[in-house]
Amino acid sequence: MTQHHQPRFITFEGIDGAGKSTHIGFVTDYLRQRGVSLVSSREPGGTSLGEKLRELLLHEKMHLETEALLMFASRREHIAQVIAPALERGEWVISDRFSDASFAYQGGGRGMDLGKMEALEALVHPHLQPDLTFLFDVPLAVARARLDATRALDKFEQERSDFFAATRNEYLRRAAQFPERFRIIDSTQSIADIQVQLAQLLDILLEQSVATH
């Protein structure tokens, strides 16, 4: 009898500076050490076309709906080329952001009608949702201080604090709407404490995904 893990699709979300990127490497290492084959990717991006769209999205000013359409165009390609084939092969997929980011940034932050966002989601992935979404949540001032300390800011990261307040609120609204999928991580904790919590959550997911033949 052999044991394997049924494929899972995990996404990482949070406002810029919440600490998402810090933990993706930890999570991929943790899962690989436990025998999971996985693909780690990001949005916007994750494919050759998607990375070109990312360059435009992070640096060019454009109409709000153009921005939303390009985010979903990048996602469509990502699903077709990376996410769906990996899940079909039985591999896990870790994505640094997915559609919750469009709801939070283009919907919450920029105020695009959420009904239009839902229509795009229904067009691009009517049957696919993450199995688990880690939402890294911190007060705006903490995120801002972390960003200022580290790097040159892209188009989104230069937004004002009311933009991020609305973005964070939309993330929290989505988490309340889909509690079975979301796990909110209090990212004011130390990196070490967050990793203890992530490991516990991953152990539960691993246990639930074991299939034996």
Ligand SMILES: Nc1ncnc2c1ncn2[C@@H]1O[C@H](COP(=O)(O)OP(=O)(O)O)[C@@H](O)[C@H]1O
């Ligand atoms: N829990 C934490 N405590 C203190 N600093 C952190 C924590 N998490 C991340 N950082 C630091 O904050 C900065 C932004 O983190 P990063 O992971 O790049 O954020 P994100 O990917 O969410 O934009 C980095 O310099 C990182 O080292």
Ligand SMILES: Cc1cn([C@H]2C[C@H](O)[C@@H](COP(=O)(O)OP(=O)(O)O)O2)c(=O)[nH]c1=O
């Ligand atoms: C996927 C996605 C990202 N974004 C934004 C959020 C981020 O500010 C930016 C890029 O995300 P990210 O890769 O998290 O940035 P970084 O590597 O600099 O931490 O794109 C949207 O506005 N909508 C979306 O649908």
